[in-house]
Amino acid sequence: MDIKGSVALITGAGNGIGQAVAKHLSAKGAKLALVDRAEAEARRVAEEIKASGGQAIAIGADVTSEEDTARFIAETLKAYNQLNMAIACAGVIRDGLMLSPDKATGKIGKKLGLDKWKQVIDVNLTGTFLTLRDAAEAMANGGWKGLLVTISSVNKVGQVGQLNYSSTKVACALMPKIMVGEFHMRGIKNIRAVGIAPGYTATPMLTGMNQDALAGILKDVPLGRLVEPTEIASLIEHCATNEAINATTLEITGGLCYPGAIAK
Numbered sequence: 001m002d003i004k005g006s007v008a009l010i011t012g013a014g015n016g017i018g019q020a021v022a023k024h025l026s027a028k029g030a031k032l033a034l035v036d037r038a039e040a041e042a043r044r045v046a047e048e049i050k051a052s053g054g055q056a057i058a059i060g061a062d063v064t065s066e067e068d069t070a071r072f073i074a075e076t077l078k079a080y081n082q083l084n085m086a087i088a089c090a091g092v093i094r095d096g097l098m099l100s101p102d103k104a105t106g107k108i109g110k111k112l113g114l115d116k117w118k119q120v121i122d123v124n125l126t127g128t129f130l131t132l133r134d135a136a137e138a139m140a141n142g143g144w145k146g147l148l149v150t151i152s153s154v155n156k157v158g159q160v161g162q163l164n165y166s167s168t169k170v171a172c173a174l175m176p177k178i179m180v181g182e183f184h185m186r187g188i189k190n191i192r193a194v195g196i197a198p199g200y201t202a203t204p205m206l207t208g209m210n211q212d213a214l215a216g217i218l219k220d221v222p223l224g225r226l227v228e229p230t231e232i233a234s235l236i237e238h239c240a241t242n243e244a245i246n247a248t249t250l251e252i253t254g255g256l257c258y259p260g261a262i263a264k
C-alpha cells in the first residue's frame with residue numbers, strides 16, 4: 001500500500017500514540033480522519049497537521065457507540081471518498097486488584113468494581129470491534145487496499161492489577177488472525193489486519209499508572225527507557241507498506257520479555 005494519497009482513520013487521535021501515528025502518516029502523505037472523544041484535542045492535532053501542509057478532519061465521537069462509529073466512517077468517506085487504514089488507538093486503563101483483603105480484619109475489603117471492568121471492556125474491546133468492523137465494511141464495499149490495526153499491549157500476557165485491561169489486550173492481539181481468516185473464507189482479498197503490542201510507551205496514559213511501579217518495570221526493559229510513540233508510528237507505517245505482514249500481532253517493547261508486578 002502506498003501511504004501517499006491513502007486515507008487513514010485513527011481513533012484516540014487526540015493524544016499519545018494516536019496523535020503520533022496521525023502526524024507520522026501525514027508526513028508520509030496520508031489524508032487523516034482523527035476521531036477522539038476529547039474533540040478539542042482531535043481538532044488541535046488536525047490544525048497542527050494542516051499547518052504543516054497535511055490534510056486532516058477532526059471528529060468528536062465515542063468509540064463505544066455504534067451510532068458514533070457509523071457517523072465517523074460516513075464523515076471520513078464524505079471527506080475523502082476512500083478509506084485505506086483504520087487504526088484503533090482509543091483505549092483506557094482503570095487498574096485495580098480483583099480482591100483486596102482489609103489489613104486489619106483479613107477479610108475482603110475491596111473488589112474490582114463493575115464500573116472499572118465495563119469502562120475498559122467497552123472502550124478497548126467493543127470500541128475496537130465497532131471501529132474495525134465498520135471500517136472493514138467500507139473497505140470491502142469500496143474495494144480499496146485496506147489495513148486494520150488493533151492496539152494490543154505487552155500486558156496481553158497477563159499483568160497483575162489489570163485483569164480488565166489485560167483481558168482486552170489479549171483479545172486485541174487475537175482479532176487480526178480471526179478477521180483475516182474470515183476475509184479469506186469469504187473471498188475478501190483487499191483487507192489485511194495486524195495488531196501492534198507496545199511495551200511501556202511515553203504517553204499521557206502512563207501518567208495514570210503508579211509511578212513507583214513504572215520505575216520498577218523500566219528496570220526490566222533492556223532499552224532502558226520508555227518506547228516513544230513515534231517508534232510505534234513508524235512500525236505501523238512499515239505494516240502498511242509491507243503486504244507480507246498480515247493476521248499477526250507484532251510486539252514493540254524495547255525488549256521487555258515479561259510484565260512486572262504493578263500493584264503491591
Ligand code: NAP
Pocket residue numbers: 011012013014015016017018035036037038041061062063064088089090091092123124127151152153154197198199200201202203204205206
Ligand atoms: P492516551 O494518551 O490516553 O490516548 C488515548 C486517547 O483515546 C485519549 O485521547 C482518550 O480520550 C481517547 N479515548 C478514550 N476513550 C475513548 C472513547 N470511548 N472514544 C473515543 N476516544 C476515546 O493513550 P495512549 O497511551 O496513546 O494509548 C493508545 C492505545 O495504546 C491504547 O489502546 C492503549 O491501551 C495502548 N497502549 C498504550 C501503552 C502505553 O504505555 N502508553 C502501552 C501498550 C498499549 P480521554 O483522554 O478523554 O480518555
